[in-house]
Amino acid sequence: MSFRELGGFIDETGAIISQYGEFDITRDLNGGVFTIAFHRPFLAPPVVVATQVHNNDPTFNMTDTKDNCVFLKIDNQGFKVKTGDSVGIGSWRKFSFIAVGFQVDE
DSSP states (O other): OOEEEEEEEEEETSOOEEEOOOEEEOOSSSEEOOOOOOOOOSOOOOOEEEEEEEEOOOOOOOOOOSEEEEEEEEEEEEEEEBBTTTSSSEEEEOOEEEEEEEOOOO
């Protein structure tokens, strides 16, 4: 058993801007919902952290914490995350994530 980590920066279209590790991403039909599938499963559900990226503009003044992302599901195969706007409606947004956990060594 060994420690493993992967992560990525995803744009609002679901395109991978940068990544560390192997995963696939799809945009669900519901607004703002993305599904990440790990190429190799973790031994158990990993710890996953994500945050919405606002315009990649350091001068952007975000004042509403609803303009964020939440997890709908996390398991050893992947996770589902929903990004949203400042009134709490699911909207396609950029986000970044990291997943860490253990894997069975091959």
